[in-house]
Amino acid sequence: MGTPGTLHAPLQVEFDYTRxxxxxxxxxxxxLKRRQILGGVLSDGTVAVPPPEYDAVSFDPITELVPVSSDxxxxxxxxxxxxxxxxxxxxxxxxxxxxxxxADRPLLHAVSVDSADQIETGMRVRARWADETVGxxxxxxxxxxxxGAPEAPPPAPDGEPVTGIISxxxxxxxxxxxxxxxxxxxxxxEGKILGQRCPxxxxxxxxxRGACPVxxxxxxxxxxxxxxGIVTTFCIVNVPFLGQxxxxxxxxxxxxxxxxxxxxxxLLLGVDPADVRxxxxxxxxxxxxxxxGTSIENISHFExxxxxxxxxxxxxxxx
Ligand SMILES: [Zn+2]
Numbered sequence: 001m002g003t004p005g006t007l008h009a010p011l012q013v014e015f016d017y018t019r020x021x022x023x024x025x026x027x028x029x030x031x032l033k034r035r036q037i038l039g040g041v042l043s044d045g046t047v048a049v050p051p052p053e054y055d056a057v058s059f060d061p062i063t064e065l066v067p068v069s070s071d072x073x074x075x076x077x078x079x080x081x082x083x084x085x086x087x088x089x090x091x092x093x094x095x096x097x098x099x100x101x102x103a104d105r106p107l108l109h110a111v112s113v114d115s116a117d118q119i120e121t122g123m124r125v126r127a128r129w130a131d132e133t134v135g136x137x138x139x140x141x142x143x144x145x146x147x148g149a150p151e152a153p154p155p156a157p158d159g160e161p162v163t164g165i166i167s168x169x170x171x172x173x174x175x176x177x178x179x180x181x182x183x184x185x186x187x188x189x190e191g192k193i194l195g196q197r198c199p200x201x202x203x204x205x206x207x208x209r210g211a212c213p214v215x216x217x218x219x220x221x222x223x224x225x226x227x228x229g230i231v232t233t234f235c236i237v238n239v240p241f242l243g244q245x246x247x248x249x250x251x252x253x254x255x256x257x258x259x260x261x262x263x264x265x266x267l268l269l270g271v272d273p274a275d276v277r278x279x280x281x282x283x284x285x286x287x288x289x290x291x292x293g294t295s296i297e298n299i300s301h302f303e304x305x306x307x308x309x310x311x312x313x314x315x316x317x318x319x
Contacts, residue, residue: 006182007294014170015242021163024053027065029162033135034155037127038065039103046104050137068102070127070152072143075099075106079116086170088142094119098143110142118145129153135162180208183222185294191286195260197221203261227284227299229257230310232319236273249273255282255302256318263318266296270303279315281307 040051040062077096088110097106125143187194195206196219234253254263
C-alpha cells in the first residue's frame with residue numbers, strides 16, 4: 001500500500017487597511033473625486049503627481065497643489081500579459097509612467113491598448129474616468145491612446161473632502177502541509193491527536209515538526225496523545241476586530257496536552273475569562289463528527305474539566 005500524499009488546501013488571508021490621508025493626499029484624492037488631477041509644487045518649482053507629503057530636498061510639507069491635465073505622455077512602460085485579480089484591467093494591458101501635461105514627474109498607471117505593439121514611449125494618452133468617482137486612484141480607470149479618446153468629462157462638483165481610504169489587502173495561496181503535518185491532520189479527521197517523539201531527548205511534539213529543533217534529528221515515532229491537558233499561558237481577548245467570530249471577552253490559550261511537551265494555541269470557552277488560570281485542567285470539545293475534516297477546527301474549543309489545577313512545578317519547563 002502506498003503512502004498517502006501530503007495534504008494541501010487553499011488559504012486566503014485578507015484584511016482592509018484603513019488609512020487617514022493627511023492634508024496633502026486629502027487634496028489629491030478630493031481632486032480625483034471631482035475628476036481633477038492635482039500635482040504638488042516642490043521646492044524646486046517642479047510639479048509631482050501624485051503629490052508627495054513632504055519635499056525630498058527641503059523636508060517641508062507640500063502645501064501648494066495645482067491642477068494638471070488628464071492628458072500626458074508615456075515615459076516608459078511594461079506589458080502585463082496575464083493580469084491578476086485586482087489589477088486595473090482584466091485583459092492584457094501596460095503599466096506606464098505617464099508625465100501629465102503641466103507635471104514634471106510621472107504618474108504610474110495602466111494604459112489600455114490591445115497589444116504591446118500598440119504602446120510606445122512618447123505616445124500621448126488620456127485618462128479614462130470612472131462613471132462614479134469616490135476619491136481614489138481607481139477613479140482613473142486607466143489611460144488610453146489620445147487618438148479617438150473621448151473628451152475628458154468636466155470636473156464634478158465639490159463634495160465632502162476625502163480624508164481617508166480603505167485599501168483591501170488580500171493574499172490567496174495554496175497551503176502545502178509537510179508529511180508530518182499531513183499525518184496530524186489525517187489523525188484529526190479520525191478524532192485522534194498525533195504527535196512525534198524525538199529519539200534523543202524523548203520530547204513529544206504536537207503538532208509534529210518532523211525534526212527536533214534541539215537535537216536536529218528527525219522525529220519518526222508517532223505518538224497519540226489524549227485530548228485533555230492543561231492551560232499553560234493565555235490571553236484574554238478584549239479587542240474587537242474585523243472577521244472576529246466570537247464576541248469579546250474570550251480566552252485564547254496555550255494548551256499542553258497530557259504527554260506532549262509543547263503547547264499549542266486554541267480557544268478556551270465555558271469559563272468566565274476572569275477565572276482562567278495557568279495549570280487549569282481542560283478537555284477538547286469536538287464538533288459533531290459529520291462536520292469533521294482534516295482540520296484543527298474539528299475541535300471546536302477547549303473547556304475546563306473541573307479537576308484540580310496542575311502544580312506549577314510540573315509544567316514550568318513547558319512555558
Ligand atoms: Zn530532541
